[in-house]
């Protein structure tokens with residue numbers, strides 16, 4: 001089982017004076033379990049301060065990300081959007097928020113968000129800066145970021161590597177691996193489990209194979225290898241998968 005993408009309900013900024021609170025449109029309303037949990041926890045923390053977590057964007061399909069990129073390139077959309085394969089939106093791990101509704105200064109929001117494993121994409125808490133509204137729930141893919149930032153891989157920038165790893169983990173494609181998505185997923189898993197295998201490039205070279213062997217994963221039959229890797233990742237990062245964790249999260253917070 002891949003890391004699940006859940007259909008969720010979160011308040012969005014798309015209401016009007018007559019119906020101010022509407023949920024995020026269904027096509028965008030998908031996230032990983034740990035991202036949902038983080039958003040609900042952050043929403044509860046903001047509500048204590050008289051604010052709220054109101055979303056303007058969350059999941060983007062390949063086509064939606066492609067359109068966002070085209071609109072950015074043509075100047076129709078001001079906010080930077082990378083081509084498909086480079087955004088945590090495509091993994092249900094990034095969300096954009098209405099900064100006018102958080103009820104706290106942006107710097108305070110950063111502190112709250114960080115407590116729940118959610119990070120900004122800009123360097124200083126300046127609400128007027130482009131992308132000040134964008135936040136990432138990096139999860140275990142932060143390990144891929146750190147691996148590349150430490151120079152263990154050099155074919156991708158750290159953020160691109162993290163995004164690719166996150167997208168593969170929800171079972172979606174990343175063009176740069178040229179159809180070798182399962183192989184790249186195995187490499188993403190190995191990196192997150194602490195192995196040094198060089199680049200995540202979709203090629204099962206000697207270092208990747210040696211690491212898979214060490215874990216007892218038989219790499220020749222890809223679907224089996226992917227299944228075995230999923231089980232190991234589920235064990236190591238249960239809150240990115242677990243349904244019991246989610247049931248707990250639903251019963252605790254509920255939905256408005």
Ligand SMILES: [Zn+2]
Nearest residue numbers: 094095096134
């Ligand atoms: Zn965004």
